[in-house]
Amino acid sequence: MKPAIILSKTLPDDLRQRLDAHFNVTDIDGLTPENLDKYAHAFQQAEGLLKSGGQVDATLLAAAPRLRAVSTISAGYDNVDVEALTQREIVLMHTPTVLTETVADIMMALVLASARRVVELAEFVRANGWDGSISPELFAIDVHHKKMGILGMGRIGMALAQRAHFGFSMDILYHARKPHSEVDSRYKARYTDLETLLRESDFVCISLPLTEQTYHLIGRDQLAMMKKSAILINAGRGPVVDESALIEALKQGAIYAAGLDVFEEEPLPMNSALLSLPNVVALPHVGSATHETRYGMARDAVDNLIAALSGKVEKNCVNPQVLKS
Ligand SMILES: NC(=O)c1ccc[n+]([C@@H]2O[C@H](COP(=O)([O-])OP(=O)(O)OC[C@H]3O[C@@H](n4cnc5c(N)ncnc54)[C@H](O)[C@@H]3O)[C@@H](O)[C@H]2O)c1
Ligand SMILES: O=C(O)[C@H](O)CO
Numbered sequence: 541m542k543p544a545i546i547l548s549k550t551l552p553d554d555l556r557q558r559l560d561a562h563f564n565v566t567d568i569d570g571l572t573p574e575n576l577d578k579y580a581h582a583f584q585q586a587e588g589l590l591k592s593g594g595q596v597d598a599t600l601l602a603a604a605p606r607l608r609a610v611s612t613i614s615a616g617y618d619n620v621d622v623e624a625l626t627q628r629e630i631v632l633m634h635t636p637t638v639l640t641e642t643v644a645d646i647m648m649a650l651v652l653a654s655a656r657r658v659v660e661l662a663e664f665v666r667a668n669g670w671d672g673s674i675s676p677e678l679f680a681i682d683v684h685h686k687k688m689g690i691l692g693m694g695r696i697g698m699a700l701a702q703r704a705h706f707g708f709s710m711d712i713l714y715h716a717r718k719p720h721s722e723v724d725s726r727y728k729a730r731y732t733d734l735e736t737l738l739r740e741s742d743f744v745c746i747s748l749p750l751t752e753q754t755y756h757l758i759g760r761d762q763l764a765m766m767k768k769s770a771i772l773i774n775a776g777r778g779p780v781v782d783e784s785a786l787i788e789a790l791k792q793g794a795i796y797a798a799g800l801d802v803f804e805e806e807p808l809p810m811n812s813a814l815l816s817l818p819n820v821v822a823l824p825h826v827g828s829a830t831h832e833t834r835y836g837m838a839r840d841a842v843d844n845l846i847a848a849l850s851g852k853v854e855k856n857c858v859n860p861q862v863l864k865s
Contacts, residue, residue, distance in 0.1 A: 543849050545588035546579070546604075549613060552835060555842050562846050563588065570594055576603050588845050596620040601628060609848035613841040615639055615695075615828075617858055618750040618777060625859060632858040633844035636695055638836040643747070643775060643827035644699030648707075650773045650799030651688075651743055653821045656680040657797075660818050681769065681796065683708055689741030690714040691734070691757075692748035692776060693723055700745060701727040713737050738765040743773060750777035760785040763794060771797045775827045778803040787813045790820060801827050 545563040548571050559565055566582035568575045571594030576583060583603040589596070592613040598621065601607065607630050612620065615636040625632050653659055657680045664670065664678070688704045690697045693716040704710040705727040712729035714720075719731035734757075738744060744766060748754045758772070759782040766772070772795060774781050783804045789795050797819035803812075806825055814820045828837060840856065847853045853863055 543587040544582065544585040544606075545590060545845065545849075546582055546586045548575075548589070548591040548594060549838070551838050551842070555838050559590070559842055559845075563849075571596070571600065573599070576600065588849050590841055590845050594619065596625070598624055601625070601630075609633065609845055611841045611845035611848065613837050615643075616749055616777060620858075622859055626862055629862050631848045631853065631862050633841070633848050633853070633856050634858055635837040635840040635844070635856065637856075638840050639828035639833050640695040640699050642830055642833040643696045644703055646801055646823070646827045647696070647700050647745055647747065647773055647775045648703045650775065650801065650821055650823070651704075651745070651771070652683055654771050654773070654797040654799035654819070655683045655743075659821050683710070683743075685709050685711075686742035687711045687713060687740055688743045688745060689732075689737040690729075691737065691744065691746045692716060693720055693729075694747065696747040696775070697745075698723060700747060701729060705729075710743075713741055734762070735765060738762055739767070741770060742767065743771050745773040746776045746780055748776040748780050750779055754780045756780070756782045758782065758786075760788070763789040766795050768793065769796050771795065771799065773799045775801040778806065783812075783814070787817070790814075790817050797821075799823075801825055 542562060542564045545565055546568055547565050548568050566579060568579050571591060580603065585606060586604050587606050587608045589607060589610045596610055601624055609631045610620065610625060611633040613635055615634055617632060617634050620632060622632055661678065688710045690700055690712065693714040697714065701712045701723060705712055712727045713732050714729055715732055715734050715737045723729045757780050763785055786798060790798060799821045801823045802825055808822060814822055828834060844856050
């Protein structure tokens with residue numbers, strides 16, 4: 541008999557067929573408390589879960605006593621209780637590599653859009669403001685040959701360094717848990733402590749995961765260390781930055797601008813002060829949202845679940861210690 545799984549995401553037809561060939565699939569429209577009740581029998585039976593958003597926590601795990609693998613269509617897994625999964629010897633799979641270049645592209649887009657005021661100036665043209673030569677109040681700041689500080693020198697951080705160093709002749713500083721000698725030599729990058737990175741960088745770019753250690757890593761004190769002309773870019777996770785402190789810093793001109801793909805609350809509430817600040821470029825968490833990459837993520841997540849439930853995991857596993865035990 542095919543193993544039972546829960547699917548909480550609509551997949552492209554060919555991937556759905558691949559999943560059906562391996563599993564008995566129950567579709568649900570999200571990991572909500574209501575669906576835990578409504579599909580209680582399916583959760584009781586499920587050996588696998590394929591999901592994108594939604595929490596995988598103690599409540600869900602209690603409802604799914606036969607669960608052996610969770611496959612998330614994402615690189616980040618801050619909404620999954622990894623420790624609880626590991627204790628239950630449930631494998632957690634994710635989709636990091638396929639999206640790396642695409643997320644680095646959106647970070648570079650945010651760097652350019654916020655420094656060159658792309659959104660603000662496009663709105664100015666649309667509003668019929670362009671009636672002569674552009675005055676200096678509308679001038680922007682350069683990106684090329686500036687200093688980029690990257691927080692979190694992992695897959696995405698490195699792909700961003702590649703773009704910034706080779707494409708824009710930027711100096712690269714980075715802060716991570718440890719120096720990476722290959723990064724230092726390839727991008728002529730310099731490993732620094734957090735404070736040095738904040739004080740020296742023209743662009744502070746966050747590609748960190750959300751963990752207990754990174755929660756509000758950038759708050760009022762850290763924003764105060766940044767140059768007045770500096771720009772903050774965040775495509776890691778919203779809560780890495782204390783959003784109220786960021787709003788204050790932007791309002792007071794303590795930093796020049798921010799380019800954000802992620803927020804403390806998503807979707808970003810329409811009454812957020814961020815939306816009334818001209819020096820903010822806000823995107824709806826679209827770092828990986830291209831047709832090619834979203835397809836690749838779904839494909840990898842399907843393959844990851846098949847591998848995990850057949851005991852053939854070779855990559856993309858968050859808690860490989862479960863495989864060894
Ligand atoms: N905006 C988006 O759409 C989008 C898409 C994909 C990933 N992400 C986010 O980007 C994150 C990074 O993805 P990745 O593939 O580069 O992951 P990664 O694991 O390759 O890199 C993360 C880096 O952060 C460093 N790090 C972790 N904790 C740290 C700390 N306390 N201090 C300093 N450095 C620390 C790690 O050492 C690692 O080098 C994901 O976890 C996810 O939250 C966002
Ligand atoms: O982590 C990721 O892959 C993106 O942020 C989507 O959740």
